[in-house]
Amino acid sequence: MTKKRLFAPGPVEVPPTVLKALAKPVMHHRTAEFKEIFAAAKSKLAQVFCVDEVIILSASGSAAFEAGILASVPAKAKVVAINAGKFGERWVGLANEFGYEVIEIKIPWGKTVDFEVLRQSLKSHNDIKAILTTHSETSTGVLHDVKTIAEIAKQESPEALVLVDAVSSLAAAELRPKEWGLDVVAAGSQKGLMLPPGLAFVYLSERAWANNKDLNPSFYLDIRKERMAQQKNSTAYTSPVNMIYALNAALDILLNEGIENVWQKRALYTQAIIKSAEALGCKAYAERVSPAVAALRAPEGILATDIVAGFAKRGIRIAGGQDHAKEFLFRPAVLGYGDKYDVITLVAALEEVLRELGVDIPNAKGVAVAMEVLQGS
Amino acid sequence: MTKKRLFAPGPVEVPPTVLKALAKPVMHHRTAEFKEIFAAAKSKLAQVFCVDEVIILSASGSAAFEAGILASVPAKAKVVAINAGKFGERWVGLANEFGYEVIEIKIPWGKTVDFEVLRQSLKSHNDIKAILTTHSETSTGVLHDVKTIAEIAKQESPEALVLVDAVSSLAAAELRPKEWGLDVVAAGSQKGLMLPPGLAFVYLSERAWANNKDLNPSFYLDIRKERMAQQKNSTAYTSPVNMIYALNAALDILLNEGIENVWQKRALYTQAIIKSAEALGCKAYAERVSPAVAALRAPEGILATDIVAGFAKRGIRIAGGQDHAKEFLFRPAVLGYGDKYDVITLVAALEEVLRELGVDIPNAKGVAVAMEVLQGS
Numbered sequence: 001m002t003k004k005r006l007f008a009p010g011p012v013e014v015p016p017t018v019l020k021a022l023a024k025p026v027m028h029h030r031t032a033e034f035k036e037i038f039a040a041a042k043s044k045l046a047q048v049f050c051v052d053e054v055i056i057l058s059a060s061g062s063a064a065f066e067a068g069i070l071a072s073v074p075a076k077a078k079v080v081a082i083n084a085g086k087f088g089e090r091w092v093g094l095a096n097e098f099g100y101e102v103i104e105i106k107i108p109w110g111k112t113v114d115f116e117v118l119r120q121s122l123k124s125h126n127d128i129k130a131i132l133t134t135h136s137e138t139s140t141g142v143l144h145d146v147k148t149i150a151e152i153a154k155q156e157s158p159e160a161l162v163l164v165d166a167v168s169s170l171a172a173a174e175l176r177p178k179e180w181g182l183d184v185v186a187a188g189s190q191k192g193l194m195l196p197p198g199l200a201f202v203y204l205s206e207r208a209w210a211n212n213k214d215l216n217p218s219f220y221l222d223i224r225k226e227r228m229a230q231q232k233n234s235t236a237y238t239s240p241v242n243m244i245y246a247l248n249a250a251l252d253i254l255l256n257e258g259i260e261n262v263w264q265k266r267a268l269y270t271q272a273i274i275k276s277a278e279a280l281g282c283k284a285y286a287e288r289v290s291p292a293v294a295a296l297r298a299p300e301g302i303l304a305t306d307i308v309a310g311f312a313k314r315g316i317r318i319a320g321g322q323d324h325a326k327e328f329l330f331r332p333a334v335l336g337y338g339d340k341y342d343v344i345t346l347v348a349a350l351e352e353v354l355r356e357l358g359v360d361i362p363n364a365k366g367v368a369v370a371m372e373v374l375q376g377s
Numbered sequence: 378m379t380k381k382r383l384f385a386p387g388p389v390e391v392p393p394t395v396l397k398a399l400a401k402p403v404m405h406h407r408t409a410e411f412k413e414i415f416a417a418a419k420s421k422l423a424q425v426f427c428v429d430e431v432i433i434l435s436a437s438g439s440a441a442f443e444a445g446i447l448a449s450v451p452a453k454a455k456v457v458a459i460n461a462g463k464f465g466e467r468w469v470g471l472a473n474e475f476g477y478e479v480i481e482i483k484i485p486w487g488k489t490v491d492f493e494v495l496r497q498s499l500k501s502h503n504d505i506k507a508i509l510t511t512h513s514e515t516s517t518g519v520l521h522d523v524k525t526i527a528e529i530a531k532q533e534s535p536e537a538l539v540l541v542d543a544v545s546s547l548a549a550a551e552l553r554p555k556e557w558g559l560d561v562v563a564a565g566s567q568k569g570l571m572l573p574p575g576l577a578f579v580y581l582s583e584r585a586w587a588n589n590k591d592l593n594p595s596f597y598l599d600i601r602k603e604r605m606a607q608q609k610n611s612t613a614y615t616s617p618v619n620m621i622y623a624l625n626a627a628l629d630i631l632l633n634e635g636i637e638n639v640w641q642k643r644a645l646y647t648q649a650i651i652k653s654a655e656a657l658g659c660k661a662y663a664e665r666v667s668p669a670v671a672a673l674r675a676p677e678g679i680l681a682t683d684i685v686a687g688f689a690k691r692g693i694r695i696a697g698g699q700d701h702a703k704e705f706l707f708r709p710a711v712l713g714y715g716d717k718y719d720v721i722t723l724v725a726a727l728e729e730v731l732r733e734l735g736v737d738i739p740n741a742k743g744v745a746v747a748m749e750v751l752q753g754s
Contacts (some may be wrong), residue, residue, distance in 0.1 A: 004404070006403060006405060010615070011404075011405060011618060012403070013403065014403050019401075019402070022399055023400035024396075025381065025383075025390070025396070026383060026389070026390065026391050026567070026573050026574075027381070027694070028383060028385050028388060028694045028696075029388065031694060048435070058435075058436055058437045058575055059440070059597065059613065060597075060614040060615045060617070061612045061614075062597050067595050094596045097596050098594070098596070111633065167493045168673040188458070190615060196618055196619040196620075197403075197435065197615040197617050198617040198620060200573050210649070217474045218474070219439075219471045219474050220436060220437075220439055220440040220598065221597065222474075237438075237439050238437045238447070238565070238574040239574065239576055240574050240575040241388060241573055242399065242573040242574075242575070243573075243575060263476065317408060319405075319407045364711050
């Protein structure tokens with residue numbers, strides 16, 4: 001019997017109370033009873049987003065980003081897309097698909113955007129309508145400083161909207177869309193919110209909502225139509241009833257903990273994983289670490305794929321590296337419901353795996369570092 | 378304590394084993410273990426669809442129809458849209474939104490398409506690229522004869538694809554997309570498949586897949602990209618893991634029953650509801666009855682909204698009429714997990730409700746009719 005553990009940057013372990021809520025009998029979505037449940041979820045979700053209103057979609061996180069750009073950036077507009085990994089690359093593809101004129105800022109994996117490069121790019125065009133960026137770039141473990149990106153945008157291209165993929169950063173990294181002046185923030189259910197995959201969320205600033213001219217067509221992902229329905233606590237299409245039950249349950253846990261505490265805890269856990277891994281001969285990969293995932297370089301001479309397989313043998317699923325990073329990168333995460341003992345478990349397993357692969361490690365060397373970082377938490 | 382019953386044409390009651398599957402711990406979607414589960418669901422789903430391959434989307438049913446049209450009908454193409462109710466109207470709106478040239482065949486509510494009108498419409502244009510129709514039009518309870526529609530299309534506009542909204546007909550009404558020559562068939566999870574809302578399904582014929590030129594852009598709903606992933610038992614975006622567990626459980630129940638038996642049972646149940654209601658002074662509304670829903674006209678002088686409210690008082694949720702049909706139409710349904718005793722319960726409650734509203738009904742008059750229709754089933 002091998003106990004299963006999910007230590008990947010999404011999907012993540014879902015708390016039993018959330019799974020229980022998910023399995024409640026279906027109710028009709030056009031009832032007063034469901035409208036109350038929907039209203040509660042909406043209001044709690046806005047608190048976790050630190051905004052006033054979030055649109056909920058029955059879809060996965062990528063759909064939220066698509067919905068956000070289609071609802072606020074005019075067709076054929078010129079957009080700057082920061083591409084620092086697989087998700088940045090995805091948004092370049094999305095923008096190209098819909099016929100936007102894409103100015104791509106390509107950044108080496110593991111690095112964050114050079115603010116001067118961004119500034120120059122904005123300076124050299126006077127008609128940028130939007131800037132697309134990831135917040136936590138899950139493929140590289142980098143947390144982009146979207147607050148500073150928004151400040152630079154305000155200085156150099158005040159009309160440009162700032163669109164942020166916060167799929168893996170929501171409820172993991174500090175994120176204050178209103179205070180920071182972000183215009184579109186997209187997220188999904190299966191990361192920091194510790195729900196199964198299947199819900200997508202999108203926030204739009206008032207000026208993004210006001211941008212309603214010359215938009216590309218949209219239908220299922222038309223969040224302007226959704227907004228009208230959701231302001232009446234309904235949805236334009238059939239509501240994902242059971243996922244909304246579960247959303248309520250997960251949000252209760254997060255708000256009970258306090259969103260700022262959640263951010264601090266995630267940052268601490270990721271730091272504990274990284275520091276321990278460094279003590280075991282791995283290297284932190286991200287220039288600016290995302291609290292959502294610990295991107296680690298395998299020790300010299302060790303294949304990251306063997307590390308992933310070593311974890312799998314122990315019933316633990318972590319993420320490997322993508323594309324060219326497959327051989328050297330591995331990406332464990334303790335998100336959502338995961339706690340400090342999960343961090344210790346993860347590090348203990350990493351020690352075992354590396355030892356098995358021939359790295360000479362004194363007993364509990366990594367775990368000692370983790371426990372020190374976690375002290376008092 | 379009022380026991381809750383969901384007798385609406387979706388969402389429907391979900392079997393306990395399906396709810397239990399839904400609440401299983403999340404696993405990572407990029408694992409061999411999940412690929413097996415996904416492959417099993419895909420294969421069973423194809424059997425229920427009577428086709429070889431169905432694409433699964435994390436979205437609601439409408440998204441499947443959108444994905445189908447975007448993947449197979451060239452941009453700006455001329456399409457005939459059969460509008461016989463709220464869902465027909467939705468597809469006219471969808472086609473207009475994406476810039477198709479829409480020739481609308483508008484049909485009075487409660488009626489099915491006049492084949493001669495369709496034939497003439499196709500004859501008078503030589504460049505129709507697609508015909509959009511509902512199969513079961515949930516708003517009116519009409520089942521359109523999509524088999525004959527496809528035959529007429531073949532005769533008059535052999536190049537035109539036939540796109541069918543089967544959201545409420547899948548696993549309720551006989552549906553043989555391959556045999557009948559349908560090109561796009563879209564469905565959702567919360568009706569005959571007796572799952573919670575949140576999955577959308579779409580079948581494309583080989584000639585629809587071959588139609589890959591000059592398409593409108595799509596990204597999240599790009600089923601050509603999904604097809605490539607799903608042929609490897611993966612998904613382009615994060616798989617809705619828990620809904621796939623539940624899908625497997627629901628498909629097991631349906632296939633164990635046999636899809637033809639399911640069709641027969643649904644037709645019989647709906648007939649039992651309609652015959653009983655007629656005996657109680659209601660009138661069947663649909664010219665050609667869909668097994669997915671019993672659309673009924675309230676007896677003269679009785680408001681349908683009062684009937685819906687009378688059911689609600691008894692913990693039973695049925696659907697009312699939409700738009701102009703609100704005052705006279707009510708739409709109960711015993712779909713999915715609902716059985717013959719649910720039909721009897723529904724009819725018993727209808728008797729009570731009508732009696733309360735002043736209709737003079739001898740005791741068990743409706744129930745006797747229902748039991749006669751159901752005899753031997």
